[in-house]
Amino acid sequence: MTSEIQKLREITGAGVMECKKALEEAAGDFEKAKSIIYERGLTKAEKKSERATGSGLLHSYIHNGRVGVLLELRCETDFVARNPLFKELAHNLVMQIAAMNPQDINSLVAQNYVKDDSMAVEALIKTAIAKLGENIKVEKFCRYEI
Structure with missing residues (x-):
């Protein structure tokens, strides 16, 4: 599990806990965990879209x-x-x-x-x-x- 978390972190750039939660949510399915992290990242990106870019x-x-x-x-x-x-x-x-x-x-x-x-x-x-x-x-x- 630890090696999968590390691999997921390297690919997605997400934090350790986020990768762990995504893998648990996906029942160990690496590709599904990757898509979960990607979807969450897009949601976070939408929330940041109104912030000032100075x-x-x-x-x-x-x-x-x-x-x-x-x-x-x-x-x-x-x-x-x-x-x-x-x-x-x-x-x-x-x-x-x-x-x-x-x-x-x-x-x-x-x-x-x-x-x-x-x-x-x-x-x-x-x-x-x-x-x-x-x-x-x-x-x-x-x-x-x-």
């Missing part, structure tokens, strides 16, 4: 000197803004914008994620919110192409 970062990406993207990704604290998971999210979002050329933020979050077609960009952001414990939002972005 910090964040700018992230840029240039592809072959022909496509450039600048993204302003917001969070609540500079502690999360410096977190590697937040920076990874920013990088994944600029790659998404470069590849798919969304016209605005609404169309960006509605798109399927290029690295995992079964997941929408909105779900990617909500997963990060659940893992990091803060509201995260795409404030604005611009894409240039030659």
Whole structure:
């Protein structure tokens, strides 16, 4: 049971007790426990969506000197803004914008994620919110192409 809790923590980023409760609720079924944690994380993300995002970062990406993207990704604290998971999210979002050329933020979050077609960009952001414990939002972005 302990190794399953640890494995579940590594995959989901959830706390020890949350993983233990999910495994107990799922009667030891690992995949079911993973989906329970994911659903709870999305619920928590929804609750955080109205909180102010006063910090964040700018992230840029240039592809072959022909496509450039600048993204302003917001969070609540500079502690999360410096977190590697937040920076990874920013990088994944600029790659998404470069590849798919969304016209605005609404169309960006509605798109399927290029690295995992079964997941929408909105779900990617909500997963990060659940893992990091803060509201995260795409404030604005611009894409240039030659």
